[in-house]
Amino acid sequence: MTETTDISVDFAGIRLVNPVFTASGTCGYADELADFTDINALGGLITKSITLKPRKGNAPPRTVETDSGMLNAIGLANIGLANFIEEKLPVIEQLTTKVFVNVAGETIDEYVAVIERLSAEKAIAGFELNISCPNVKKGGITFGTEPVLVGEITSAAKKAAGEKILMVKLSPAVTDISVIARAAIHAGADALSMVNTFTAMVIDIETRRPILANKTGGLSGPAIKPIAVYLVNKVYNEVARDRGIPILGLGGIRNASDAIEFMIAGATAIGIGTANFIEPGCTEKIIEGIKEYCAHNNTGIKELIGSLKTDSTGPD
Amino acid sequence: MKNHLKSDKGPFGSVVGANKPIGQGFYRLSLGFEGPGAEAFAKTQPGQFVQLDLADTSLPPLKTIPEGLRDAAGRKILLRRPFSFSDVTVEKNKTSVSILYGVVGPASLRMTTLTAGDLVSVIGPLGNGFQMPKGKKHALLIAGGMGAGPLEYLAKVLTADFPKINPVAFAGAKTAKALPFEGRLDAISQQLGFSLAEFAKYGVKSLVATDNGSIGFAGTVTDCLSQWLDESDLPGRDTILYGCGPEAMLAKVARIADARKIDCQVSMERHMACGTGLCQSCAVECKVAGSSETVYKMCCTDGPVFDSREVVFRL
Numbered sequence A: 001m002t003e004t005t006d007i008s009v010d011f012a013g014i015r016l017v018n019p020v021f022t023a024s025g026t027c028g029y030a031d032e033l034a035d036f037t038d039i040n041a042l043g044g045l046i047t048k049s050i051t052l053k054p055r056k057g058n059a060p061p062r063t064v065e066t067d068s069g070m071l072n073a074i075g076l077a078n079i080g081l082a083n084f085i086e087e088k089l090p091v092i093e094q095l096t097t098k099v100f101v102n103v104a105g106e107t108i109d110e111y112v113a114v115i116e117r118l119s120a121e122k123a124i125a126g127f128e129l130n131i132s133c134p135n136v137k138k139g140g141i142t143f144g145t146e147p148v149l150v151g152e153i154t155s156a157a158k159k160a161a162g163e164k165i166l167m168v169k170l171s172p173a174v175t176d177i178s179v180i181a182r183a184a185i186h187a188g189a190d191a192l193s194m195v196n197t198f199t200a201m202v203i204d205i206e207t208r209r210p211i212l213a214n215k216t217g218g219l220s221g222p223a224i225k226p227i228a229v230y231l232v233n234k235v236y237n238e239v240a241r242d243r244g245i246p247i248l249g250l251g252g253i254r255n256a257s258d259a260i261e262f263m264i265a266g267a268t269a270i271g272i273g274t275a276n277f278i279e280p281g282c283t284e285k286i287i288e289g290i291k292e293y294c295a296h297n298n299t300g301i302k303e304l305i306g307s308l309k310t311d312s313t314g315p316d
Numbered sequence B: 001m002k003n004h005l006k007s008d009k010g011p012f013g014s015v016v017g018a019n020k021p022i023g024q025g026f027y028r029l030s031l032g033f034e035g036p037g038a039e040a041f042a043k044t045q046p047g048q049f050v051q052l053d054l055a056d057t058s059l060p061p062l063k064t065i066p067e068g069l070r071d072a073a074g075r076k077i078l079l080r081r082p083f084s085f086s087d088v089t090v091e092k093n094k095t096s097v098s099i100l101y102g103v104v105g106p107a108s109l110r111m112t113t114l115t116a117g118d119l120v121s122v123i124g125p126l127g128n129g130f131q132m133p134k135g136k137k138h139a140l141l142i143a144g145g146m147g148a149g150p151l152e153y154l155a156k157v158l159t160a161d162f163p164k165i166n167p168v169a170f171a172g173a174k175t176a177k178a179l180p181f182e183g184r185l186d187a188i189s190q191q192l193g194f195s196l197a198e199f200a201k202y203g204v205k206s207l208v209a210t211d212n213g214s215i216g217f218a219g220t221v222t223d224c225l226s227q228w229l230d231e232s233d234l235p236g237r238d239t240i241l242y243g244c245g246p247e248a249m250l251a252k253v254a255r256i257a258d259a260r261k262i263d264c265q266v267s268m269e270r271h272m273a274c275g276t277g278l279c280q281s282c283a284v285e286c287k288v289a290g291s292s293e294t295v296y297k298m299c300c301t302d303g304p305v306f307d308s309r310e311v312v313f314r315l
Helices: A080-093 A108-118 A147-161 A177-186 A222-243 A256-265 A282-296 B035-042 B067-073 B106-111 B145-161 B221-232 B247-259
Strands: A009-011 A014-016 A020-022 A044-046 A063-066 A069-072 A098-103 A124-130 A165-169 A191-194 A198-200 A217-220 A247-250 A269-272 B012-021 B026-034 B049-053 B081-084 B087-091 B094-102 B119-126 B138-144 B166-173 B205-210 B239-244 B263-267 B283-287 B294-298 B305-307
Touching: A020 A282, A063 A217, A069 A222, A080 A108, A098 A108, A098 A165, A108 A124, A108 A147, A124 A147, A147 A165, A147 A177, A177 A191, A177 A222, A191 A222, A217 A222, A222 A247, A222 A256, A247 A256, A256 A269, A256 A282, A269 A282, B012 B035, B026 B035, B026 B119, B035 B087, B035 B094, B035 B119, B067 B106, B081 B094, B081 B145, B087 B145, B094 B106, B094 B145, B138 B145, B138 B221, B138 B247, B145 B166, B145 B239, B166 B221, B205 B221, B221 B247, B239 B247, B247 B263
Parallel strands: A020 A044, A020 A269, A044 A098, A098 A124, A124 A165, A165 A191, A191 A247, A247 A269, B138 B166, B138 B239, B166 B205, B239 B263
Antiparallel strands: A009 A014, A063 A069, A069 A217, A198 A217, B012 B026, B012 B119, B026 B094, B049 B081, B049 B119, B087 B094, B263 B305, B283 B294
């Protein structure tokens, strides 16, 4: 029965065969997961962050496990735009799944340069704007936490992206995430992805030093899932639903139940991150599990999105 | 684009054959594979590794947990853990791999409760193993603590496939109790001989060093190696060093190799989240030929075995 169950969704004007993405930084640049899963069975794939020039990344240790989660501080290590075009784009051109390029940078110009160069590429469905990089201009204030800067960078990026979908990845490290979401949408974001990792620290009590060479890292994994579900629901209710902006839900999703929870909260699609490290083929099971849920509950996938039942309109 | 066929890296289901304690906090675990897993692991090279899912494995009773690990023991683990092999055996359609491990944290503590018949999910074989010593006459295997594991398997492959090579093993630890071997360790002499059964069974002689001098050579395994090289006077070009152990030890092995113009390969260790190149956690700083620049290579997919001249060791 699930063979024929349609779980395709409309995401900012494109059709995804299913709502399951692999999240940036957990699936390489293109087909690195192909040893373990059928990439073309995915609804979408978001590449590792691309910057204008190659970046070496942080010194190790770059990751540390925590209770039901992990911290990472990779430092945007990547091959840079030119190598991406030369080595990875030809691979992406062979894929039928929708590929979004995650773009990072230290200045607005750098983001724009990467997006402009890639915006004419047919193989790319859109961009995910990584605006939670801590190494940016303006006294170290990150792009993702200042509504005015979020507006400026989103607007410049959208102009460069042209017809391509621009998805803005929101940082949870803000007082009110809806304010940031509103600024991004107002400036032209076609979609939101949320949430990025939570800044965190683990200390070695013997040496009294942080475990990570970078001192802090981003917390991901099941530990952050309930917070991410809450934030998706908040942005869905307060900002995204009425404006028709889809949300890609991210944060500790390991199985179909987790994915469905995000969709009930308001996500149109969901991304699998940390779970790829543990079960690199887990997306297949998640896609199948969503089909089974829809078939079993006799519900269409679209009816699932934002179907949370509450007495009030949202968790205000 | 890679054709997506059924993965040759798993995850594979494996069945625990045995999980044998071999002294102070060391164990040997054997995992059996059938079908595609047996096929994949039959081609394993020494120095490659696996990622084991131990998240659902039970903790031992609290009273048996070493005091220093009790707080960490209760932590719910999420990620797989990397281990290299101390042996691989192939019989008809079944492949068995042995893993030498020590109890160091919440995952290895859980691992001690595995018993024959338990199922373990395994990703692997992963990474690049030791390169075989073409044109060499002498292979010196230098192990620090649990680093002995992959070198035991290397000893097996060298003696089976390279009969003209003369391998010698050097094994060191802080004390006799910290040596991950079985048998009458207290009877080990200071001379080169068949004192470690794990190497002797392949006809490979060994020298043992303990920092506190409780048995064997009194001093570090690298001092033991230096002294032995001085006395044996082997031509550098005919010799190759293979090192596996703590990074400080590997750095010394690399210096010895460099000073004596001997080829040297080292097996590096890093925190890994995935082991498959996705997470970019396990950065090893490497020199770039003809430049003062360095790059980070991945321990999991570029290594874990590196040419020692390439590595910038963290000390």
